[in-house]
């Protein structure tokens with residue numbers, strides 16, 4: 001008699017699909033905003049995995065919106081051009097020349113690379129910056145830089161660093177409704193036409209809030225938010241984040257990342273998750289399996 005039982009590998013594949021079924025049903029038609037950090041972009045295989053994940057989301061009826069960074073890539077270009085660069089609280093101090101170079105790298109080079117990778121993975125993507133169709137109106141950021149050693153706060157002028165004050169989502173809706181994946185570079189424009197360099201986490205958070213996203217993923221090069229002992233903190237709320245900032249556990253690039261997560265969930269995004277972009281298909285594993293990964297930031301008590 002013929003044995004009709006499929007082999008174990010095929011059965012495991014079928015089980016993976018059935019495990020995904022409730023998530024597919026829950027998320028169909030929802031918007032997911034994905035922040036793809038510059039540090040997560042290094043490896044060509046990971047780039048391909050990322051693009052496949054985004055295309056798969058679109059294919060199963062989710063509307064992904066990609067917002068990308070490119071801090072290390074801007075840094076490399078500034079170095080090649082002999083331009084010095086400094087950061088305050090994770091934000092690049094941006095003079096007029098740096099703003100021009102940042103826009104060139106973000107909106108010109110990286111944006112088109114990602115559009116290309118998505119195309120290679122069988123999707124259709126269109127790259128825009130916050131300037132296109134008035135997507136992101138920005139204004140100049142002022143930052144207070146605490147100096148705990150002296151117990152004072154110095155005011156630091158960050159130059160052409162902006163923060164989003166209004167998001168006009170119509171271009172994103174138009175693209176998504178046409179089956180196209182929008183890819184957004186973190187550059188914004190002021191009411192007077194000034195170009196602003198915007199931290200990509202902040203940009204993505206503002207877009208996630210404006211889209212009422214069901215999920216906001218931030219792909220980076222760490223497992224998530226780590227404790228002082230280096231352990232992964234799997235779940236945080238606003239109060240826990242404030243405590244971790246106050247005691248110096250969260251520093252540098254993690255500051256805008258975690259603050260944007262808190263702001264997004266407080267603005268109505270269901271959940272924000274900081275994910276390890278070095279893990280192949282980190283996003284798919286987080287969305288479609290029972291194994292949560294990374295740090296989940298939620299509005300209520302964690």
Ligand SMILES: Nc1ncnc2c1ncn2[C@@H]1O[C@H](COP(=O)(O)OP(=O)(O)O)[C@@H](O)[C@H]1O
Pocket residue numbers: 036037038039040069070071072201219220221222224225226227249250251252253254255257
């Ligand atoms: N408590 C913390 N947990 C994890 N990472 C932290 C923490 N505090 C600071 N960081 C730093 O934040 C970095 C992530 O931010 P960033 O370099 O801006 O990444 P991206 O380019 O993906 O936006 C980590 O690589 C790490 O160096």
Ligand SMILES: CC(=O)N[C@@H](CCC(=O)OP(=O)(O)O)C(=O)O
Pocket residue numbers: 036037038039068069070071072074090091092094102161162186197198199200201253
């Ligand atoms: C104001 C500010 O800091 N802008 C960032 C924009 C890119 C970015 O945020 O990239 P990552 O997400 O890869 O860090 C910068 O100039 O580096």
